[in-house]
Amino acid sequence: MQLRNELVRVEADRTGTTIDNLKRAFLENLYYVQGKPPALATLNDYYMALAHTVRDRIMQRWNNSAITYTENQSRTVCYLSAEFLMGPHLGNNLINLGLYEPMKQAIDELGINFDELIEEEGEPGLGNGGLGRLAACYLDSLAALEIPTMGYGIRYEFGIFKQDIRDGWQVEITDKWLRNGNPWELARPEWTVSIPFGGHTESYRNSQGVYRARWVPAWEVKGVPYDTPTLGYKVNTANTLRLWKAEAPESFDFQAFNTGDYYGAVNAKVVSENITKVLYPNDDEIQGKVLRLQQQFFFVSCSLQDMIRIMKGQKIPMERFHEKFAVQLNDTHPAIAVAELMRLLVDQEFLGWDEAWAITQNTLAYTNHTLLPEALERWQIDLFRDLLPRHLEIIYEINQRFMDDVRVKFIDDDARLARMSLIDESGERYVRMANLACVGSHAINGVAALHSELLKQTVLKDFYEYSPEKFSNKTNGVTPRRFMVLSNPRLTQLITDRIGSGWITDLEQLRQLEQFIDDPAFCQQWRSIKQAIKQDLADSIQKDYGVDVSIDSIFDIQVKRIHEYKRQHLNLLHIITLYNRIKANPNIDITPRTFLFGGKAAPGYFMAKLMIKLVSAVSEVINRDPDVRGRIKVVFLKNYNVKFAQHVYPAADLSEQISTAGKEASGTGNMKFAMNGALTIGTLDGANVEIMEQAGEENFFLFGLTAEEVRERKARGYDPKAYYNANPNLQLVIDRIASGFFSHGDKTLFQPIVDNLMQSDPYLLFADYQSYVECQDRVAEAYRDQDKWTRMSILNAARMGMFSSDRSIQEYCDDIWNVKPVTVKETEGFCSAT
Ligand code: OX2
Known part of the structure; x- marks a missing residue:
């Protein structure tokens, strides 16, 4: 049985993209697909109706792609x-269809909050x-x-x-x-x-x-x-x-x-x-x-x-x-x-x-x-x-x-x-x-x-x-559609206003932003966008955790899976170092910081779970200590996932990429942060090496041993205790953890972490500690000069062109897959029913 090759008229409610079409289509999907009159519809019903409205508008492309590939026997x-x-999927599909703005208008005109529907999707x-x-x-x-x-x-x-x-x-x-x-x-x-x-x-x-x-x-x-x-x-x-x-x-x-x-x-x-x-x-x-x-x-x-x-x-x-x-x-x-x-x-x-x-x-x-x-x-x-x-x-x-x-x-x-x-x-x-x-x-x-x-x-x-x-x-790359256009609309608008929208599919074009680093108006806009995004994240932290964070503090963020090699605990050693400085001298002049952590631990990975507990324990003490006077805040953001990541990357001032050199194959979060104008503090590990090369050493906070030095240090017989004995600040940090100071006096709770570091320290935290703290001091100093910091931020974004996944995929296509593009034919309002 075979349908004759005839053209089937597709109704405008399935394909039309005028505001009117979109509104009608949404209402119709609510009624006929969700089976709900508006009076009984839940937020999820609205989301589903919207999703179906978008899906309908994908179908022609999907069918035409299948037809084209089949007819051409495409590689x-x-x-x-x-x-x-x-x-x-919802927001991303709208971006890729070029329908984000019209759909937003249509939904808003219906009196429904579009942004809430986007947020409704799991x-x-x-x-x-x-x-x-x-x-x-x-x-x-x-x-x-x-x-x-x-x-x-x-x-x-x-x-x-x-x-x-x-x-x-x-x-x-x-x-x-x-x-x-x-x-x-x-x-x-x-x-x-x-x-x-x-x-x-x-x-x-x-x-x-x-x-x-x-x-x-x-x-x-x-x-x-x-x-x-x-x-x-x-x-x-x-x-x-x-x-x-x-x-x-x-x-x-x-x-x-x-x-x-x-x-x-x-x-x-x-x-x-x-x-x-x-x-x-x-x-x-x-x-x-x-x-x-x-x-x-x-x-x-x-x-x-x-x-x-x-x-x-x-x-x-x-x-x-x-x-x-x-x-x-x-x-x-x-x-x-x-x-x-x-x-x-x-x-x-x-x-x-x-x-x-x-x-x-x-x-x-x-x-x-x-x-x-x-x-x-x-x-x-x-x-x-x-x-x-x-x-x-x-x-x-x-x-x-x-x-x-x-x-x-x-x-x-x-x-x-x-x-x-x-x-x-x-x-x-x-x-x-x-x-x-x-x-x-x-x-x-x-x-x-x-x-x-x-x-x-x-x-x-x-x-x-x-x-x-x-x-x-x-070298890995990430998509600028999801991680810039969708997740950072304000920055996208600013960039597009200046250099047009070609950068979205040709990220090297961001280089053109370099011409504006001495343009005070542009720098001011760049900075105020970052502040506005930080405010949004601060609001959600206030709502979800009851913690007040100031947008004038450095948003210092480490989000990724929790793993010893990624060294979230090295970040903690620095935080406790700052805290100890404040306790020793409550009037010390320090650059305010908000330390944000997020990430999941494998359920069977005891040390990783204990690291999460240590972040929480340290945050509990620091956030409520009156001596700190709000200058440092520490928050563990729960259930870090792609959806939440999209709110986090754009809000960062500082991206923590601090793995032991030689351990992180690439990293991709490092790229997402930098594209959104965060500066990186990092080791010469994974793609950090190339990020620094691109951004310029002067726009990157580098610390720590190289992979080669790590290898040598281990071959020679690494002794963490020697570092502990030689460094009073490190000593105080470790002793405070061991003493039960962060665990209501319980000396045993964090003992596995302390023992691990003191006895073997397989990821060389102690070897990198001093270098890390000094580097963080340079970060704090740099942030005080906001004009300079903003220029560095712009240069980081402007120079991340090579980290578009478009570049990576082009290399795979040319060097490994030997495959060429196939243009999918367009049909307007009709589809062929062969
Ligand atoms: C990760 C790597 O740890 C990370 O460095 C890299 O950026 C990412 O893969 C993408 O290449 N499981 N997860 C990874 O490797 C394995 C195995």
């Missing part, structure tokens, strides 16, 4: 990621932090650059937990983000796939008498795709984020039901659906749980099978898989794709091994996001075999051939062979996912210049020496 980027931290917290947010920024830029793209991931029923703070401690609350329905997604059950698990393998003879391998799985689950459009900025491109939900196969219920095992049938359903139940809440750390491996294989197999379906739909021969698709592995979480693509091509599509291997390598590319050893994924062999017996065979086969190649390239080097093997055999045996990703990919990249260098020198050294041509750097 497509597939971004495979276990996490996509998209943030709220967010799909389908990621932990930087890695998931990077994936979201990349989808934005891919669409803006008109690159045919599929994002592939997992539709977790529960995203990252909501964080509450009770008595200073983090409490985790489940995130039921789908409770009120999700207007941005469409289920596509017609493209459901089957995912096998467990069982055994066997060999058989095909009709030509050739032996082949076959996987006989013990159980299977269904993968149902849910699609969300991802719009490009003011272009017709609407790509797809396809997230997979696990469901039990219906046949499963039947079998068990027939044997009378009703409980077993229902239980099997529960077990299947568990696979996509919850996001593992760890950032930069692995969890060696079988459910996690199930999640990884599940979404990878769903996605690769989906690509094969698309190939067949477009009648492209399977030998051309790598010409149709460029598949990027976002860290090792989807690295099982190497073995799964081989299985699909060899066992199911009957390609020869060598041809399948060439296709696999040419298709896949791998991005590494961390050097931390605790984040290097490996799976116990037994666990792996139980779940994926055929994949283990395939990995053994890949490994045997690979080891043979290494053996001839590096003759008589058994130690190297052992290090590069896909199987760790040094003790209990493991499959090494980073090695698998390296061997199965044609390109390998780190996420900042320093990180990519360190990768070559440390964790991936052997792979670099084996195939240096695979390695490159792709």
